[in-house]
Amino acid sequence: MRGHQKSLPNLRFLKPQSTARITQGNDSIGFKFQEQQNYQRFGKENSLQIDKNNTPVSNNISKVAKQSFIQKTEPNETTQKKMECRKPSVFKFLYRPILKQNSEQSLTPRIVQPLPEINYFYYVSDLVAAYGAKDNYFNRLFKDHLQQSFMAFKQCATSKIIFRPKPFILAKDPKDTRKYTLLLDLDETLVHCSLDMRLPCDKKLNIKLSPQEILQVGLTIRPGLQTMLETLQPHFEIIIFTASHGQYAKKIVEYIDPKKIISKVLSREHCCFTDLGQYVKDLSIVKNRFLSKTILVDNSAFSYFYQIDNGVPIIPFYENKSDKQLSLLTKYLIGVIGYEDVREYNQQYLKTYLLDKLDTLEQIIDIYKGQINSKKT
Known part of the structure; x- marks a missing residue:
């Protein structure tokens, strides 16, 4: 269930391996x-x-x-x-x-992500490694994600807003003393949903969008989600911010967050919409949250174009249960604790602003390589 800005990367190289032929009629x-x-x-x-x-x-x-x-x-x-x-x-x-997923056998090949090195930068190290290694599932995802993010920023710079939501006040418990606000995208960031019920999934849900429309989806949860929520809860007010339909998002959150750690769901009506069909999440519409204490994690670079340094990228998740991105993301977010301005932290380690400033991907990769090499020395 993707918004307009969600696009499936070119994964044609992921062709299922052919199985050996076994003669039918075993019982004859x-x-x-x-x-x-x-x-x-x-x-x-x-x-x-x-x-x-x-x-x-x-x-x-x-x-x-x-x-x-x-x-x-x-x-x-x-x-x-x-x-x-x-x-x-x-x-x-x-x-x-055979790798079993959701009690069903899957014949799709799986590439297990390696554990990070000591001198590891979230997203950046994997991105540099992807450009210096042979294609596999995760390397291709990282390269495609950078290319799509790069193009997204160029398109956003020329697009026009045709719908902008009204600013609003987001309720907060007066007893809540947590310093930071974490906005998490839903589709392809925390979960993957499919309308094809023949595909393996963690849960099949019936979602009532309206009295006349009921949507049946197969839900797959990204590995490490519950651990991430529980680890970050003491330090972050956690909110879902999705470009999907509100009723759909609430139903998904109800299932993936049984402990009710997620405090609020912002959906499509809270997004800006451009003439190019892009959903942009303007964080300034929330009037009672400081941008210096707000982080948005999203697999789509369109989403945080208006506040680039508040955005934290993540490669999309489809169904690969070997994915470790939420575990790596958790460690990165824990590192922000103590910073007075999260934008300084993101500028220092992610340098997402380069996507808007530089003209080629090669320039961005060279800067990332220099960042990693300086850490090693």
Whole structure:
């Protein structure tokens, strides 16, 4: 459920690996006879083909599959030629664990994010590493995210506001002495929602947008969300600020925040809207919060264009359960405690203002590299 500014990065390189072909009809007599013939013809054995009781190949595969493994290679050309010539050969199998998501088996390859180094800058270090390494899931996300953010700032500079919400006072408990306000985007930042109910998800929700319209979505929660909320609660007033429909956002928050740590939900009607179809979150509409104590975390750079140094970027989340960004974000936000102005903290470590000031991505990456190298020395 994305706003107009949400866009799916080019992830064409993430093509599911093809699985080996296994003959259908496992229970038929003909299959068992053919299986026995194959077993006798391919006399050579290995530990992955035959178990201790010398059971046929398919039985052992079934046994191994119950242990959460799958067959993952196609026969190569040499093997095919040998098969055609009826020469003895050996079936070769390559196994990899099945990653289970939401009690369903997923065959999509997963890339696990490495743990950060000692001299690590949130977002910046991963971005520099992505430009210096081969493409994988997370490297491509970081590169695409920087490119989209760069273009977003250029577009915002030429767009015009066609709707601006009225300023308002945000209620706060007088006993609440927390110094900072944290605004969190929802879609692709904390969760991912899909209208395709066939896809694996954490929870399927029916959301009533109006008396006549009920929306069914599959909700996937970004790993580390609950831990982040509980860790930041003593220091931050936590508010959701999304460009999505208000009823939709409240229903999602009700599910992902059972402990009610999130105090408020701001939605689409609180966003500015441009002639280019962009939703921009102007933080100045909240009249009783200081910008020097306010942070907005959003995967879309459109959102914090009006207050660049209040914005904290994060790569989008779709469904990869190996994502560790919320854990890294938590450590970054804890680091702001003690600063009188959060904008100085963001300027020092994120330098997001470079996206608006510089003309090329290469210039930005060079500055980020210099930032990391200076820390090492």
